[in-house]
Amino acid sequence: xxxxxxxxxxxxxxxxxxxxxxxxxxxxxxxxxxxxxxxxxxxxxxxxxxxxxxxxxxxxxxxxxxxxxxxxxxxxxxxxxxxxxxxxxxxxxxxxxxxxxxxxxxxxxxxxxxxxxxxxxxxxxxxxxxxxxxxxxxxxxxxxxxxxxxxxxxxxxxxxxxxxxxxxxxxxxxxxxxxxxxxxxxxxxxxxxxxxxxxxxxxxxxxxxxxxxxxxxxxxxxxxxxxxxxxxxxxxxxxxxxxxxxxxxxxxxxxxxxxxxxxxxxxxxxxxxxxxxxxxxxxxxxxxxxxxxxxxxxxxxxxxxxxxxxxxxxxxxxxxxxxxxxxxxxxxxxxxxxxxxxxxxxxxxxxxxxxxxxxxxxxxxxxxxxxxxxxxxxxxxxxxxxxxxxxxxxxxxxxxxxxxx
Numbered sequence: 001x002x003x004x005x006x007x008x009x010x011x012x013x014x015x016x017x018x019x020x021x022x023x024x025x026x027x028x029x030x031x032x033x034x035x036x037x038x039x040x041x042x043x044x045x046x047x048x049x050x051x052x053x054x055x056x057x058x059x060x061x062x063x064x065x066x067x068x069x070x071x072x073x074x075x076x077x078x079x080x081x082x083x084x085x086x087x088x089x090x091x092x093x094x095x096x097x098x099x100x101x102x103x104x105x106x107x108x109x110x111x112x113x114x115x116x117x118x119x120x121x122x123x124x125x126x127x128x129x130x131x132x133x134x135x136x137x138x139x140x141x142x143x144x145x146x147x148x149x150x151x152x153x154x155x156x157x158x159x160x161x162x163x164x165x166x167x168x169x170x171x172x173x174x175x176x177x178x179x180x181x182x183x184x185x186x187x188x189x190x191x192x193x194x195x196x197x198x199x200x201x202x203x204x205x206x207x208x209x210x211x212x213x214x215x216x217x218x219x220x221x222x223x224x225x226x227x228x229x230x231x232x233x234x235x236x237x238x239x240x241x242x243x244x245x246x247x248x249x250x251x252x253x254x255x256x257x258x259x260x261x262x263x264x265x266x267x268x269x270x271x272x273x274x275x276x277x278x279x280x281x282x283x284x285x286x287x288x289x290x291x292x293x294x295x296x297x298x299x300x301x302x303x304x305x306x307x308x309x310x311x312x313x314x315x316x317x318x319x320x321x322x323x324x325x326x327x328x329x330x331x332x333x334x335x336x337x338x339x340x341x342x343x344x345x346x347x348x349x350x351x352x353x354x355x356x357x358x359x360x361x362x363x364x365x366x367x368x369x370x371x372x373x374x375x376x377x378x379x380x381x382x383x384x385x386x387x388x389x390x391x392x393x394x395x396x397x398x399x400x401x402x403x404x405x
Contacts, residue, residue: 033058182290217298277312311352
């Protein structure tokens, strides 16, 4: 089964559950391995919440299957599981329920924690939960078991470099890391101004570059082929969301490759966050007091972080209520003035826009697809992200996400 065809994945799930395909609604798609993990909500009886199922075409072998598998265990063609029974995150099913989380926190002396709350989930990759207690909030990051020691070591390296990462309270080789709350106020809730915030981001990038780690980062350019092929190759996208702009997608991808080829010579790799945006930052006044989600940190092109920051700001501006958009657009445009003279920043920004366009296409949001492609073209042409705005801009949230890191 090709993961280019969401219809096939929906029908596979409907057949496995013996339900009508009309009761199955797409909610997410996550690239993984040789394919992807696609989330669907399956309607239940009226008045009941839908159940979240995942169809996994990654072909990644797991230690223990937690659902239905097509093909041999050593070479799975596809698998289906019910959230939170993620076979890639072996500790998640237990941790998602209060008894197991309660026992884990009790080892830290926390005996009055509330049931854990999910705040983020990337199927097959990681989940983030928190438990509220009288004395503190404890964050529980669930990752693939093979990655946990590296992430713990990365937190220690960042702390040694003086970066304001949350303190590590404990960890398990099964794949869970317990973290303190980040210090300060999330940027989304803080009264920042665009220019000073960009100054703080540049200062933070300089500090990140001094962290003593050598692991290579997986750059967003590695997802370019994946995004392009699915934007052009999925029948639903070609017929509904993109239409005559299929050629435009290929042209954007070609221009990205040309810019990266022309600008790659002589650049010295440096340590980058790998997924830097204002959702990862906390402020105390004007100072950055907290930095989270450092799992993606590694050595790569210095353009990675400004491109990710600009892309996140652009999408955030598009999806922010109209009365509050001006400040976020100013942040995106000032950031572009500051960073996009670097042609690699322009190129990687365009890759991010293709990824978000693919997410919007899966919801058949033609207006948002076109807006995101206009943003890619505007920045590739040396313009500003805000040039993509039009009266037809979508007011709907971008509910399907494609991650690059």
